[in-house]
Amino acid sequence: MTALLEVEDLRVAYGKIEAVKGISFSVEEGQAVTLIGTNGAGKTTTLRTLSGLLKPTSGKIVFDGRPLTGVPAHKIVSLGLAHSPEGRHIFPRLTIAENLQLGAFLRKDAAGIEADIRHVYDLFPILGERRKQASGTLSGGEQQMLAMGRALMSRPKLLMLDEPSMGLSPIMMQKIMATIRELRSQGTTILLVEQNAQAALSLADQAHVMEIGRIALSGSGPSLLHDESVRKAYLGED
Amino acid sequence: MNELPQQLANGLILGAMYGLIAIGYTMVYGIVQLINFAHGEIFMVGGFGALSVYLALPAGTSLALALPIMLLGGIAVSVLVGIAAERFAYRPLRGAPRLAPLITAIGLSIGLQQAIWKWYPDGKQARVFPQFKGHSFEILGATIQRGDIFVLIAAPACMIALGFFVAKTRSGRAMQATAQDPDTAKLMGINTDRIIVLAFAIGAAFAGVAAVAYGLRTGEVQFRMGFIMGLKAFTAAVLGGIGNIYGAMLGGVVLGVAEALATAYIEEIPGMQQFGGGAWKDVWAFVLLILVLLLRPQGLLGERVADRA
Numbered sequence: 291m292t293a294l295l296e297v298e299d300l301r302v303a304y305g306k307i308e309a310v311k312g313i314s315f316s317v318e319e320g321q322a323v324t325l326i327g328t329n330g331a332g333k334t335t336t337l338r339t340l341s342g343l344l345k346p347t348s349g350k351i352v353f354d355g356r357p358l359t360g361v362p363a364h365k366i367v368s369l370g371l372a373h374s375p376e377g378r379h380i381f382p383r384l385t386i387a388e389n390l391q392l393g394a395f396l397r398k399d400a401a402g403i404e405a406d407i408r409h410v411y412d413l414f415p416i417l418g419e420r421r422k423q424a425s426g427t428l429s430g431g432e433q434q435m436l437a438m439g440r441a442l443m444s445r446p447k448l449l450m451l452d453e454p455s456m457g458l459s460p461i462m463m464q465k466i467m468a469t470i471r472e473l474r475s476q477g478t479t480i481l482l483v484e485q486n487a488q489a490a491l492s493l494a495d496q497a498h499v500m501e502i503g504r505i506a507l508s509g510s511g512p513s514l515l516h517d518e519s520v521r522k523a524y525l526g527e528d
Numbered sequence: 529m530n531e532l533p534q535q536l537a538n539g540l541i542l543g544a545m546y547g548l549i550a551i552g553y554t555m556v557y558g559i560v561q562l563i564n565f566a567h568g569e570i571f572m573v574g575g576f577g578a579l580s581v582y583l584a585l586p587a588g589t590s591l592a593l594a595l596p597i598m599l600l601g602g603i604a605v606s607v608l609v610g611i612a613a614e615r616f617a618y619r620p621l622r623g624a625p626r627l628a629p630l631i632t633a634i635g636l637s638i639g640l641q642q643a644i645w646k647w648y649p650d651g652k653q654a655r656v657f658p659q660f661k662g663h664s665f666e667i668l669g670a671t672i673q674r675g676d677i678f679v680l681i682a683a684p685a686c687m688i689a690l691g692f693f694v695a696k697t698r699s700g701r702a703m704q705a706t707a708q709d710p711d712t713a714k715l716m717g718i719n720t721d722r723i724i725v726l727a728f729a730i731g732a733a734f735a736g737v738a739a740v741a742y743g744l745r746t747g748e749v750q751f752r753m754g755f756i757m758g759l760k761a762f763t764a765a766v767l768g769g770i771g772n773i774y775g776a777m778l779g780g781v782v783l784g785v786a787e788a789l790a791t792a793y794i795e796e797i798p799g800m801q802q803f804g805g806g807a808w809k810d811v812w813a814f815v816l817l818i819l820v821l822l823l824r825p826q827g828l829l830g831e832r833v834a835d836r837a
Contacts, residue, residue, distance in 0.1 A: 343714065362719055363715065364720065365720045368717055375711075375715065379709050379711070381705050381708045382708060384701075395717045395718060417542050440716075
């Protein structure tokens with residue numbers, strides 16, 4: 291069986307500075323795959339390239355059997371790739387309900403959209419309670435829930451989450467991680483970028499450690515969680 | 529001598545025109561953070577478009593009959609020029625330093641003026657714009673010319689239509705999303721290039737409507753008319769809070785009324801006699817702008833830019 295997402299020797303540069311220096315990995319259907327690493331390792335750049343916001347200098351991206359390189363960003367979501375960006379980027383002056391509807395911008399099935407919005411409210415009841423509120427008034431954690439919910443609204447084949455735990459309180463972070471685990475158990479394929487290695491590794495089937503634009507180490511989530519070098523570098527152990 | 533109701537009516541009529549033009553500045557700024565300084569000329573060519581349609585109609589066609597077609601002609605010319613400006617002048621410069629599109633806008637503005645001057649028949653002089661004949665109306669103590677009824681109906685109608693479009697339609701929602709966060713809008717599947725064209729087109733269409741109103745009010749169109757009207761409308765957009773469509777109309781009306789009142793009443797203030805009258809009206813308009821920028825830099829309806837990270 292071929293993988294849902296296949297990345298081969300991907301290189302991305304900002305001007306002359308190469309941020310991603312030839313990485314290869316794949317995501318199988320139903321898997322949760324994580325990219326971990328420090329700031330500046332190229333994780334966010336990788337996701338932004340996959341969703342078409344950045345153009346790679348070389349390399350291959352094949353998603354669901356189609357090459358993605360050269361496809362404009364606004365067409366990629368319709369192929370089944372949804373991206374919840376770093377820093378949440380909800381539309382602050384639109385309401386929660388409007389943000390969720392925008393997540394389903396290209397869908398035409400009104401009834402299905404309504405059902406999916408209700409599903410997001412089931413997943414995150416606080417969003418349902420505040421559906422008419424401008425989303426800029428939400429707390430950071432609530433905005434993160436909204437960003438994830440909005441990404442789910444396109445019914446993606448692959449959900450890409452960039453730093454969902456960033457800047458959240460420990461309780462909120464646990465809640466978000468529990469939700470990702472729940473989504474995964476429901477069969478959603480997930481590509482998760484995280485700085486919080488502990489949380490990411492504990493729920494990932496497959497994990498890749500990125501260091502300054504390259505994949506330094508790959509393995510199953512649990513195996514990397516117990517890998518000594520990973521523990522030293524990313525889990526703060528001596 | 530000058531009665532207050534009359535001055536308010538004059539200000540309102542002028543302000544409605546400023547507001548219609550200001551929409552174009554504010555929408556484009558709201559989406560691409562670009563001040564389209566050629567927008568005054570997009571207004572101007574709309575006036576010539578409407579005039580051309582009138583001249584092409586059989587002689588003796590009543591203006592009431594011709595007006596809807598003239599309006600369409602004016603809008604069409606403004607929109608075509610607006611879209612062409614976006615496509616060929618501004619789009620290639622997206623991502624360039626901000627000075628580049630600004631200089632381009634000024635060049636475009638001069639180019640459009642000179643094109644009318646050189647190539648429009650008798651374009652070097654003011655061209656007569658058709659006028660409604662018949663007596664004026666008395667409304668609440670003010671005398672309203674027939675031609676001015678047009679803008680008093682068109683401006684609110686345009687605002688209601690735009691408000692509905694932005695708030696209730698799919699494209700309007702996409703436009704709001706693009707204004708707030710263009711990259712994320714792309715992630716939703718929104719073709720932001722199309723939304724930018726749409727913003728230019730709507731702004732240009734409103735400028736076309738304003739140009740017809742201007743022709744009906746002043747009885748002429750000429751190649752330079754876009755300069756001061758554009759500058760005033762830009763002032764109105766800043767006054768109302770740039771990026772906010774209702775602010776643009778409010779700013780226009782406030783500016784128009786302030787200008788009319790200053791023209792009529794400043795000279796009655798002791799010691800200010802020499803600053804009254806029409807010659808000083810532009811000065812008072814810009815004094816108002818400076819005051820607003822000092823006291824409320826975000827404009828009347830603008831919000832301070834402070835989104836959560």
